[in-house]
Structure formats: C-alpha cells, structure tokens
Amino acid sequence: MRKQFITCYVLAVTLGAVSLLVAQGPAPGQAAPKGKGKGGPATPAGPTPRLPDGTVDLNGLWMGGGSNSSDITKGLKPGSEVVMLPGGEALMKTRRSQDDPEANCLPTGVPRGAPYPWRMVQYPTHRAATHIFILFEGNIHSFRQIFMNGKHPEDPDPTWYGHSTGNWDGDTLVVDTVGYNDKFWFDYLGHPHTEKLHTIERYTRTDLGNMTIDVTIDDPGAYTKPFTTTGRARLQPANYELLEYICQENNIDLVHVNAPAQLP
Amino acid sequence: MKLKLSMIAVTAGLLMMGLPIAAHHSFAAEYDSSKKLELKGVVTKFEWTNPHAHFYMDVTDANGKVANWNLELASPNMMQRNGWTRHSLKEGDHVEVVAAPAKDNTTTASATTILKSDGTKLTFMAAPPPDVK
Secondary structure, three states: HHHHHHHHHHHHHHHOOOOOOOOOOOOOOOOOOOOOOOOOOOOOOOOOOOOOOEEEEOOEEEEOOOOOOOOOOOOOOOOOOOOEOHHHHHHHHHOOOOOOHHHOOOOOOOOOOOOOOEEEEEEOOOOOOOOOEEEEEOOOOOEEEEEOOOOOOOOOOOOOOOEEEEEEEEEEEEEEEOEEEEOOOOOOOOOOOOOOOOOEEEEEOOOOEEEOOOOOOOEOOOOOEEEEEEEEEEEEOOOOOOOOOHHHHHHHHHHHOOOOOOOO | OOOOOOEEOOOOOOOOOOOOOOOOHHHHHEEEOOEEEEEEEEEEEOOOOOOOOOOEEEEEEOOEEEEEEEEEEHHHHHHOOOOOOOOOOOOOOOEEEEEEEEOOOOOOOEEEEEEOOOOOOEEEOOOOOOOOO
C-alpha cells in the first residue's frame, strides 16, 4: 500500500497536481496510519468530542483553513463576492512575489494559512476555557491567543494577528478580531487589507475529524462590502505532532524571484 | 566518469512537470515549469534546512566545464512526513535529476525527481521507505 501511495505521489508531482492537500506521511517514530486516503492520511472518524463542561472539544492537530490561500476570491460562501475599492486594487497591482510577507518568513495573518499543520489548544479543559491558543508550525513558529468572553481594547496596537475574543454560538466557536496591521497579504496574489480589517471566524467541528471554518472579512478601507470565505480543516492522526520549522534559517531563494505576485 | 548536462525545452502546454504549491513562496514566480532540465552529476552538499531543503551538485558539460547547481526541495518538516530524512542524500552521491530551471537563468532549479545510483528514486517531497526503491 505504501509503495502504491508513493507511485501515485510521483505521478501527482509529474502532472503538477501537488496541492495543499499533499499527501503526508508520518515523521520518524510516527507509525503510518492505516487506511491512508487519496489526499493524505486517513482522517480520524467518530462523533464530535466534548469537554467536561459540555463545550465542543477543538483540541488537536489540524491541517487546512478557512480560506483559499492561493486566491481568496476562490472558495467564497454562496452569495459572497469580493469587490475591491480602487485604492486596494491599485495597491495589489504593485505587489511583487518576492515581497510577499509569507515568503519573507513573516506571519500569514488571518485568514491565510500556511501549508503546514497547526494545533488548537483550549485552556483549561476541566472547566470553561478562558483562553484558546492556536500554535502554528509555519509559516513561522507563532501563535494566536483568543480571549474567551473577552473585550477588545479601545485602541489596540496594530499587529499581525490582531486582538481576538471568543464566544460560543451553540457548538460553533466565534472568534472576533480587530487591531490588525496592514502588512500581511490575504493570498499569494497579494489581495490587500487595511488596519480597518475586522474578521469574524466561525469554527464548527462537525465530527471527530473535520472542522468547517467560515471567515467574514469586513474591511471598509479596501473592499466595498464584507465577504465570507469558507474552508475546512482535517484532524491529523493522533501520532502526528508539530515539527520544528524555523523559516528564517536559510531563506535563500528569493534572490531568484523577480515577478508580479502570482499563484504558487 | 563522464558526466553530461542536457537541457530539453518542452512546450508549456504539455506541462510535463508541475511546480509545487506546498511552499511558503511562489515556485511559479521563481521557476519555469514549461522547461524540463535533466542533470547528471555528483552531490556536493545537502542542506536539510528551513524553509526549504537544498542540495548542490557538480555537473560537467560536454566540454568538460563544471557547474555547481543549486536544487531546491520542499520543507524538511513536510519531507520528513513523506519519508525523507537528513540522510537521504549525502555528499558524493551520484544522481540523475529532473528539475524546472530558475527563470533568472542561474544554475538554480526546483528538483522534481532524483534518481540515485543505487536505484532509489526520491521526489520533491516524497521518499520511499528503506525497503522500496
């Protein structure tokens, strides 16, 4: 089965079909999961787990995200559309691939995801969580913190991940974030935003192995109206762990890049 | 050992090779996937580093001129999940490589497949387990 998987993988590379759903195998010491699926390891199956206080248990190592990281205009919720203001459109046209913050080992911001896993951590777990953390393997080792039932500061410093508060809407975690800087790009194409950006993410663990993530993006500084993206994350097998990924270590490739912002 | 370099251009429409998407920067902006580069030579260095692994190889052309090529791979974390280890390549390995050349015409390319002299075939991000070649 392993051999068959590798053969399929080589074919996929040859045909240019490698995508963010690229097949993953286990790290050393991590046994290969049984029933490996077409696009990666088998997604664990079972009902949506819950914590002792009754809230949905979102803890785990996940892969995927709430938007199309190549082009945010793909994968929108039905009825949603991305309409840029002239200033945003003009800025996007000036963007160069080598200037992409992600390519320069800076954070992806929200909702863009890196093609690496991330771990969600609810704290504490024996009673209602006060904090939820998202630990990123890449693009750099960074984290988001979500203050449950918290309040935004009146004048937050603009940051890469902003200031996030969380609440439960039934079984859906709703994360409200303001206070972003305007430095990160929404995708490889360089869709921009301003410090007026306000995001509302909705995380719904539909069963043990799957989570849907909808993200409403409201930025009156760059877009004529809010739009909502939708995506999915898959739980990684229990024997998978975050691995080290220090992007700044040897980022030598950008000297060969001199091109308009474009798809990966 | 007589080593040779050959570079074969193929039409973009055929898309003989694709460029990887699972990366932190745009490979399409850096490499020309419409061209297929075939390199045969000896590994001089293997960098098992982030954000992407690289290996370097000496390639001798028909006139005996040696060029050192820089071959970019995926990120070690994802390569590791797909069977690569930091020992998968080493200095002195004789390899045949299929790659997409950099658009800036330097001796830089994105490796698609690597065939080692012992028959092991590695790809950009996947390597077979020890019992499979």
